[in-house]
Amino acid sequence: MKISIQINEGPYQHQASDTAYQFAKAAIAKGHEIFRVFFYHDGVDNASRFTVPPQDDRNVVNNWASLDIKNADGEPELVVCVAAALRRGMLDEGEADKNGIDGNNIHPAFRISGLGQLIEAGIQSDRLVVFGD
Amino acid sequence: MLHTVNKSSFERNSLQSCLNAIDDSSVILLIEDGVISAANNANSSMLAELATQGRVFALQGDIDARGISSKVADNIKLVDYAGFVDLVVEHGTAVSWV
Numbered sequence: 001m002k003i004s005i006q007i008n009e010g011p012y013q014h015q016a017s018d019t020a021y022q023f024a025k026a027a028i029a030k031g032h033e034i035f036r037v038f039f040y041h042d043g044v045d046n047a048s049r050f051t052v053p054p055q056d057d058r059n060v061v062n063n064w065a066s067l068d069i070k071n072a073d074g075e076p077e078l079v080v081c082v083a084a085a086l087r088r089g090m091l092d093e094g095e096a097d098k099n100g101i102d103g104n105n106i107h108p109a110f111r112i113s114g115l116g117q118l119i120e121a122g123i124q125s126d127r128l129v130v131f132g133d
Numbered sequence: 134m135l136h137t138v139n140k141s142s143f144e145r146n147s148l149q150s151c152l153n154a155i156d157d158s159s160v161i162l163l164i165e166d167g168v169i170s171a172a173n174n175a176n177s178s179m180l181a182e183l184a185t186q187g188r189v190f191a192l193q194g195d196i197d198a199r200g201i202s203s204k205v206a207d208n209i210k211l212v213d214y215a216g217f218v219d220l221v222v223e224h225g226t227a228v229s230w231v
């Protein structure tokens with residue numbers, strides 16, 4: 001079955017991202033396809049490649065990256081909402097260039113895109129499961 | 134439909150909102166702080182009634198993390214994350230009461 005996930009909260013502050021990750025891992029282990037994970041609102045903070053948790057703590061960002069969720073064209077399907085990301089200082093190379101900012105922090109396993117990607121995930125998937133606070 | 138509730142009923146009224154809204158074929162999965170409502174002293178007669186019909190589930194890991202394994206009310210079924218996935222697959226649309 002095709003399953004998509006929406007995450008509305010950032011790492012470490014709320015349990016939403018941890019629960020969603022365990023859910024995604026279990027779904028993949030059962031042979032289901034994770035079509036897309038959409039990071040919305042504070043959920044965009046799950047995509048920061050600058051995250052450095054203590055060594056004895058889980059690394060939420062790397063956990064997501066390790067699921068290696070990609071589409072048939074090899075693009076990441078860990079999708080970060082562009083409007084939510086820019087507001088919170090989450091930029092990829094393209095957005096940094098466009099806005100004249102000298103750095104970018106989106107982990108390469110994620111990509112920035114628009115809200116249409118969430119709607120498309122809802123249409124293309126058999127299930128959409130929302131995790132938030 | 135599958136309804137997930139992730140808040141304790143001592144914190145928010147999302148469980149009660151969910152109980153008021155669901156139809157006869159829906160099931161409820163308690164996750165995160167929502168599992169507090171699975172304790173046998175949480176006192177929701179509506180939830181207890183649904184549990185007797187086998188329509189209330191709770192996430193085992195979240196129950197254990199909160200130290201209430203010995204207090205889970207009768208008839209509430211415990212599931213792991215694989216069981217969560219099965220509930221999503223079996224019950225159609227998933228609604229998150231956040």
